[in-house]
Amino acid sequence: DTAGLGADPKTLERYREAEVIHGRWAMLGVVGCLAPEDMARYWGAPIAQPVWFKAGAQIFTDAGIDYYGNPGLIHAQSILAILACQVILMGAVEAYRVGSSPFGGNFSDSLYPGVVFDPLGLSDDPETFAELKVKEIKNGRLA
Numbered sequence: 001d002t003a004g005l006g007a008d009p010k011t012l013e014r015y016r017e018a019e020v021i022h023g024r025w026a027m028l029g030v031v032g033c034l035a036p037e038d039m040a041r042y043w044g045a046p047i048a049q050p051v052w053f054k055a056g057a058q059i060f061t062d063a064g065i066d067y068y069g070n071p072g073l074i075h076a077q078s079i080l081a082i083l084a085c086q087v088i089l090m091g092a093v094e095a096y097r098v099g100s101s102p103f104g105g106n107f108s109d110s111l112y113p114g115v116v117f118d119p120l121g122l123s124d125d126p127e128t129f130a131e132l133k134v135k136e137i138k139n140g141r142l143a
Contacts, residue, residue: 019137019140019141021097022140023140023141024136026140027139029143032052033052034052036050037050037051037052046069048065048069059076064077112129112133
């Protein structure tokens with residue numbers, strides 16, 4: 001650590017948490033980029049612009065964005081409405097992550113809460129769980 005970023009243990013823990021959270025969002029972003037293209041190519045989904053770097057520009061057209069080609073599902077025409085929904089939803093998710101949960105009180109570890117978030121019991125074996133944590137960091141860095 002030539003920059004000395006890990007000198008303070010509290011700061012290092014905060015950086016670790018930020019890296020995991022940002023890695024998870026990056027992995028979801030990769031899925032969000034690839035899924036529309038694959039759906040349009042292989043399953044014939046009626047997506048007007050499946051290419052990820054062109055899809056957002058549809059909000060500025062007169063027709064707006066129809067998710068899955070269905071105006072009855074979600075029809076978005078206002079970038080401000082999308083921004084407001086994004087801020088409210090992301091704020092709720094972050095408040096939920098750092099605050100308490102309706103599923104069982106406060107979590108001892110906000111990164112790996114377990115309880116209802118581990119229905120497959122992947123964290124039961126400590127060695128396997130440690131390996132999965134490393135894989136998550138590596139895939140988040142790759143994304």
